[in-house]
Amino acid sequence: MDHVDEILRQWNRERPDLDVGPMGLIGRLGRIVHYLTREMDKTFAAFGLTGASFDVLATLRRAGAPYSLSPGDLLATMMITSGTLTNRIDQLEKAGLVARASNPEDGRSVIISLTETGLATIDAAVTAHVETQKRLVSVLPAEERDLLDVQLRAFLAGIAARS
Amino acid sequence: MDHVDEILRQWNRERPDLDVGPMGLIGRLGRIVHYLTREMDKTFAAFGLTGASFDVLATLRRAGAPYSLSPGDLLATMMITSGTLTNRIDQLEKAGLVARASNPEDGRSVIISLTETGLATIDAAVTAHVETQKRLVSVLPAEERDLLDVQLRAFLAGIAARS
DNA sequence: TGGAGATATCTTGACGTCAAGATTAATCCA
DNA sequence: TGGATTAATCTTGACGTCAAGATATCTCCA
Structure with a gap:
C-alpha cells in the first residue's frame, strides 16, 4: 500500500466507473523517475552542471x-527542441x-566542441554519475x-x- | 538495439572503465516517462489544462x-515545492x-475548493485521461x-x- | 543563372519549477 | 501574559522547456 495505491x-x-489500473503503472513510473532525477541532479551540481548541461x-x-x-547532430539524439538546445x-x-565554430562546409551550420575544461569536467562528472546510478538501482537485486x-x-x- | 543501447x-x-548497466535501466525509464508525459499532456490540453493544473x-x-x-494538504500528496503550488x-x-477562502479556524491557512466549473472540468478531463493511459499501456500484454x-x-x- | 523550396540554427514569449527567504498567525511555556 | 519558537503560505529570482516563427544559407532545376 504505497502512495500510488x-x-x-x-x-x-x-x-x-474509471479503470485506474494503467494509472497505477504510469504513476509509479513517474514517481520513480522523479526521485531518480532529483538524486542524479545532486551529482551534476557537484560539478557545476545541471541535467541539461550534462x-x-x-x-x-x-x-x-x-x-x-x-x-x-545533437538534436538527433536528445529529446529536446532546437530552441532548448540553443539555450543549453x-x-x-x-x-x-564548449566552443562554437563555424562550419567551413556549410554556412548555415556551426560546430560545437568540448573545450579542454569541458572534456575534463564531463569525464569526472560521468564517473561520479555512473556511481550514483549504481547506488540508485542497487535497491533491486x-x-x-x-x-x-x-x-x-x-x-x-x-x-x-507510435510517436 | 534501441536508442539507449x-x-x-x-x-x-x-x-x-565505466559500468553502464544501471544507465540503461534508468535511461529507459526516463525515455518512457518522457513519451508518456507528452501524450498525456495532449489530453490535458484538450480541456485547457496542463499536467500541473490537472x-x-x-x-x-x-x-x-x-x-x-x-x-x-495538497503539498503532502504532490511532489512539488510550496512556491510551485502557489503558482499553480x-x-x-x-x-x-478553484477558489481560495480563508480558514476560520487558522488565520495562517487558506482553503482551496473546486468551483462548479472546476468540478465539471476535472470530471470530464479525468475520464479522457484514463482512456489515454489505457491506450498508452496497451502496447504491453x-x-x-x-x-x-x-x-x-x-x-x-x-x-x-531512502529519500 | 536565378528563384523557389528545403535546411540549420536562433529568437521570442509564455510557462512550470525550484531554492531560499519573507510574511503572517498560532502555540508554547517561563 | 508576552516573547520565542513553530507552522502555513507566499514572494522573488534564476533556470529549463516548448511552440511558433524568423533568419541565413544551400540546393535544385527550369
Whole structure:
C-alpha cells in the first residue's frame, strides 16, 4: 500500500466507473523517475552542471575525439527542441565548457566542441554519475533489475514506435 | 538495439572503465516517462489544462465533497515545492476553476475548493485521461503489464525509503 | 543563372519549477 | 501574559522547456 495505491483507492471511491489500473503503472513510473532525477541532479551540481548541461557534454564526449558535433547532430539524439538546445549551448559556452565554430562546409551550420575544461569536467562528472546510478538501482537485486530492464525495453519499443 | 543501447555502446567504446548497466535501466525509464508525459499532456490540453493544473484539480476531486483542501494538504500528496503550488493555484484561480477562502479556524491557512466549473472540468478531463493511459499501456500484454507493475512497486518502495 | 523550396540554427514569449527567504498567525511555556 | 519558537503560505529570482516563427544559407532545376 504505497502512495500510488492511496490515490487509486480515492479514485475508486469517488469515480468507481474509471479503470485506474494503467494509472497505477504510469504513476509509479513517474514517481520513480522523479526521485531518480532529483538524486542524479545532486551529482551534476557537484560539478557545476545541471541535467541539461550534462546531457550536452556527455553527448559530445560519447561521440569520441575530436568531441565535435553540430546542433543538428545533437538534436538527433536528445529529446529536446532546437530552441532548448540553443539555450543549453549558450550556457555552456558562457561557462567555457564548449566552443562554437563555424562550419567551413556549410554556412548555415556551426560546430560545437568540448573545450579542454569541458572534456575534463564531463569525464569526472560521468564517473561520479555512473556511481550514483549504481547506488540508485542497487535497491533491486541484480536478477530483478535485469528482468525489469527487459520489460522496460519492450515497453519503450512499443511506445516509441507510435510517436 | 534501441536508442539507449546505442548510447551505452558509445560509452563502452570511449570509457570502457565505466559500468553502464544501471544507465540503461534508468535511461529507459526516463525515455518512457518522457513519451508518456507528452501524450498525456495532449489530453490535458484538450480541456485547457496542463499536467500541473490537472494534478491540483484531480487531488481536490479525489478528496471527495466538498472538494476542499488547504495548500498544506495538497503539498503532502504532490511532489512539488510550496512556491510551485502557489503558482499553480494562482493560475487555476484566475481561470475560475478553484477558489481560495480563508480558514476560520487558522488565520495562517487558506482553503482551496473546486468551483462548479472546476468540478465539471476535472470530471470530464479525468475520464479522457484514463482512456489515454489505457491506450498508452496497451502496447504491453496484460500479463507483462501486471508483472511490470509489481516490479516498479518494489523499486519505488526501495527508492522512496531512502529519500 | 536565378528563384523557389528545403535546411540549420536562433529568437521570442509564455510557462512550470525550484531554492531560499519573507510574511503572517498560532502555540508554547517561563 | 508576552516573547520565542513553530507552522502555513507566499514572494522573488534564476533556470529549463516548448511552440511558433524568423533568419541565413544551400540546393535544385527550369
